[in-house]
Amino acid sequence: MTSAIGLVFPGQGSQSVGMGKTLVDTHPSLQAVYNEASSVLGYDVAALCFEGPAERLNLTEFTQPALLVSSVAALRALDLRKAKPIAVAGHSLGEYSALVAAGGLAYRDAVSIVQKRGRYMSEAVAPGTGLVAALLGLSADMVRDVCREASPVGVVQAANFNSPGQIVIAGEKPAVERAIVLAKEKGCKKAIPLPVSVPVHTPLMQTAADRLAQDLAAIRWSDLSSPLINNAEAKRIEKAGEIQPSLVRQLPSSVLWEDSIKAMASMGVKHFIEVGPGTVLAGLIKRIVPEAVTLNVYDPKSLDATQTALEAAT
Incomplete structure (x- = not known):
């Protein structure tokens, strides 16, 4: 199994008040993931994730960093030393978590850029339209x-x-x-x-993509340790130079999630691990590749079950 793992990361809509709290309670070292994000953003990210209020957590500018931080904390809880993924992917916002997992994007940079992404998205279209x-x-x-x-x-x-x-x-x-x-x-x-x-992944997001492009250009990218199957074309990305233009295209383009999962399966991924809040992606994957095994990491119980499955295969 260790040669047949793919990691997938959730996007907006998977957030909920309390996400990540039981993982941090059980693994206190993960608090550092939240503390680092708080130092970047200037507010208490753990308090927002663990206590809400929901009205603030559901504002795009706050949702995006909160989900990324919660996903990275779940990733840090997972021991992948014996189980390098064949590929990674993320649903919309989750693509940034996937890039952190694959070493293409520094965590601090990811926290900062997704806050800006959320702000640009919310400002691109008048509320209610x-x-x-x-x-x-x-x-x-x-x-x-x-x-x-x-x-x-x-x-x-x-x-x-x-x-x-x-x-x-x-x-x-x-x-x-x-x-x-x-x-x-x-x-x-x-x-x-x-x-x-916010009508994301439509041409209405082009102005947000143009603003985001300037910030992405200032980031230092690295080649990926595992290939990313990107949203915009469901194609394999491995080189640092491919990442920035792919993320710019992502905002006004459709998310080709079904094609992305099929691409991962064709690369040999048989076990998909959804890393971060919720189980939405696992449900979609079972409909796309019915024979796939889906695992999750979002709380202590799911972490233990996934870790047991990984250890049994090594």
Whole structure:
């Protein structure tokens, strides 16, 4: 098994008040991960993650660092000395956690840049003008058709190709609402508006991407110890010079999550470890690659189960 591991990292939507607390209670050395982030950001990151309030934690500018820090803490808790991953990937924001895991991005730089990313995203679109919705039961081509047909009303595109039959669309509110009507006409089983006001992974994020590009250009990148399968093209990235342009493309581009997981499986990944809060990605992976084994690290119990599975295979 140790030659068949892939690490995946969650994105926005997986946050919850209390995330990471039991891991830190059980492994006090992980507090240092939160303390370092607090020194970068100027506020108590552990208090925000462990105690909330939810209203602040759910603001994009705070959500993004909180999730990254919680994911890195979970990663530090995991002993991978005998189990180098074949590849890593992260869902949207999670791509930054994956880059930290693969040694391409220094942790302090990651904390700082995702705070700016969250701020730029929230400032790119006026509050209340965007809408995000999950469409269940349509093919990728059908969703693309729906978005194209709704586009005269405004900007709308497939934001996340999450798994077969689960695709998230985003854009300007009237256009997304029109797309939902069209999707139902084409047999969409369910259209679920999501509690996300920022239409990420659409052209509406281009201004945020342009601002982010300037900050990314100032970061020192390193070659990766394990290849990253990126969001924008579901392609393998290993060299330092490839990282920055990929992250700039990521914001206005669709997240090709289904293709990314298929790419990891084709590289030989059989055991996917979701590192960080929640179990959303494990559920998607089982729908994409049903034969895959999924493991999680988000609390002491899941850490112990994953560690036991790793040790049994070495």
